[in-house]
Amino acid sequence: MISVQNIAGGYHQKNILNNICFSVQEGEFFGILGPNGSGKTTLMKMLSGILPVTKGQIMIKNKNVTAYSSKELAKVMAVLPQLTQTAFDMTVKEAVSIGRYPHQARILPRWTVEDEELVELAMKDTGVAGFAGRSIQSLSGGEQQRVFLAQALAQDPDILLLDEPTNHLDLAFQQSLLSRLKSWTKKRNLTIVSIFHDLNMASLYCDRVMLLSEGAISDIGTPYEALQEPTLKKVYSAEVKRHYHPSHQSPQVILDSPGSPERQVRITEEWLSIHPEYIALKSPIPLKTLSSAVVHAGIGWYTTFLNRHVDLNYSTDHAQVDLIRFIQSKGFDPNETAGMMTAVQLEDVSVKMTELAGFSILTVVTAGTGNAADASSGMDRLSASQGTINTWVFVNGICSEEAFIQAVITATEAKTRALADRFIQDPVTKTLATGTTTDSVLIAATQQGQELPYGGPATELGRAIGKSVYDCTIDSVGRYLEKKRHA
Numbered sequence: 001m002i003s004v005q006n007i008a009g010g011y012h013q014k015n016i017l018n019n020i021c022f023s024v025q026e027g028e029f030f031g032i033l034g035p036n037g038s039g040k041t042t043l044m045k046m047l048s049g050i051l052p053v054t055k056g057q058i059m060i061k062n063k064n065v066t067a068y069s070s071k072e073l074a075k076v077m078a079v080l081p082q083l084t085q086t087a088f089d090m091t092v093k094e095a096v097s098i099g100r101y102p103h104q105a106r107i108l109p110r111w112t113v114e115d116e117e118l119v120e121l122a123m124k125d126t127g128v129a130g131f132a133g134r135s136i137q138s139l140s141g142g143e144q145q146r147v148f149l150a151q152a153l154a155q156d157p158d159i160l161l162l163d164e165p166t167n168h169l170d171l172a173f174q175q176s177l178l179s180r181l182k183s184w185t186k187k188r189n190l191t192i193v194s195i196f197h198d199l200n201m202a203s204l205y206c207d208r209v210m211l212l213s214e215g216a217i218s219d220i221g222t223p224y225e226a227l228q229e230p231t232l233k234k235v236y237s238a239e240v241k242r243h244y245h246p247s248h249q250s251p252q253v254i255l256d257s258p259g260s261p262e263r264q265v266r267i268t269e270e271w272l273s274i275h276p277e278y279i280a281l282k283s284p285i286p287l288k289t290l291s292s293a294v295v296h297a298g299i300g301w302y303t304t305f306l307n308r309h310v311d312l313n314y315s316t317d318h319a320q321v322d323l324i325r326f327i328q329s330k331g332f333d334p335n336e337t338a339g340m341m342t343a344v345q346l347e348d349v350s351v352k353m354t355e356l357a358g359f360s361i362l363t364v365v366t367a368g369t370g371n372a373a374d375a376s377s378g379m380d381r382l383s384a385s386q387g388t389i390n391t392w393v394f395v396n397g398i399c400s401e402e403a404f405i406q407a408v409i410t411a412t413e414a415k416t417r418a419l420a421d422r423f424i425q426d427p428v429t430k431t432l433a434t435g436t437t438t439d440s441v442l443i444a445a446t447q448q449g450q451e452l453p454y455g456g457p458a459t460e461l462g463r464a465i466g467k468s469v470y471d472c473t474i475d476s477v478g479r480y481l482e483k484k485r486h487a
């Protein structure tokens with residue numbers, strides 16, 4: 001649909017763009033990205049034929065852009081520039097109707113039924129039909145933006161060139177406009193080339209993006225291919241981090257600037273409260289957390305950590321909903337809480353603070369072994385009795401992602417060793433148990449103080465986790481067994 005063949009060009013005999021080569025297919029949503037002054041608008045002006053190229057050529061539907069008359073080009077391509085102050089006042093409908101001008105006969109122009117239908121449709125699609133009779137000067141910036149988009153759509157083009165289409169729009173309109181544009185590329189084969197400053201919007205909606213840097217192409221490809229961390233850091237001279245959208249594979253880019261400094265906090269027993277119904281640790285700052293909790297499993301930032309005691313006969317198909325209600329009933333915010341459950345008596349909890357040079361950890365373990373199982377046996381089993389080992393490790397330090405995962409491994413290995421040393425057997429296989437069928441683990445770190453890159457047993461962090469989880473598990477299982485003996 002569009003073929004840009006090795007073009008150069010700029011202003012006053014000075015080339016701003018050089019060696020630009022790319023093509024855009026019919027029905028493609030193509031994003032142009034790049035820092036201020038990289039040449040995005042200049043390229044748009046060349047694509048729309050306003051600015052001549054000094055080298056190479058731009059082919060629109062297999063015809064050189066310079067070979068089109070302006071009216072012919074307007075039938076093929078509509079341009080939505082960045083919103084500027086409108087010089088003339090007119091009604092919304094009059095402004096949208098201007099979009100039909102290229103399709104009018106030069107001599108004796110007539111307003112046809114088709115013209116009327118396309119104007120109505122464009123106003124409906126952009127949500128401006130409601131104020132068709134109002135003056136555009138009386139509209140907000142976002143509303144005006146939608147009117148000009150309606151004007152471009154009324155042109156019924158094959159190609160839509162957009163310069164920052166969501167600039168003045170609130171979040172809901174950004175989403176509805178881009179979703180609508182995207183659906184038009186699929187349903188109507190509309191080809192869209194759009195400048196974006198918001199990399200994340202571009203990543204969510206564009207089929208491919210092109211990154212411009214100092215008048216040259218820095219990268220081009222799908223958002224996944226082109227929005228790479230090293231490229232973005234270089235092009236934007238900014239510290240950025242690339243993540244993935246929580247629901248799908250679109251990369252999302254965030255600034256990696258140091259956050260506003262939180263007050264220095266050390267997690268110790270003083271933040272822990274132990275009740276018959278639950279154990280809670282309430283931190284004054286959010287902690288980075290990796291867990292297999294019932295509520296908020298996975299990686300996140302939470303301030304509250306809750307282990308709820310449930311009755312031995314507790315049974316529900318909606319454990320998550322039930323635990324969220326419980327969290328609320330105790331005055332905690334479920335959005336801020338990682339929550340788990342156990343049937344063991346919470347007074348048998350084992351808590352240990354370990355101080356090391358430069359950092360410290362707090363370990364909290366509740367343990368019952370009624371559901372003990374040898375994970376290596378591969379046996380099918382029904383878990384019905386009391387017994388779960390819930391392990392919490394709070395780190396006063398900055399853990400890397402590796403350290404979080406290694407901490408889970410180390411804590412699990414230490415727990416398994418503790419069960420072996422207590423001769424806890426799998427009741428089905430009669431072999432040594434490696435854990436129970438419903439164990440949970442939670443590692444949370446303040447992300448303040450000393451950097452802790454690793455959490456395996458070769459490191460101080462790993463040794464501290466291994467020893468404290470072992471000691472707490474031995475202790476907590478001991479109390480559980482003691483109670484069972486006297487039951």
Ligand SMILES: Nc1ncnc2c1ncn2[C@@H]1O[C@H](COP(=O)(O)OP(=O)(O)OP(=O)(O)O)[C@@H](O)[C@H]1O
Nearest residue numbers: 010011012016034035036037038039040041042043
């Ligand atoms: N009319 C002009 N005359 C001379 N130089 C210009 C003109 N318009 C733009 N430039 C220069 O061309 C370069 C590229 O500008 P352009 O507007 O294409 O950048 P951009 O990538 O769209 O930037 P922004 O993100 O700030 O909108 C800049 O250095 C700019 O100063």
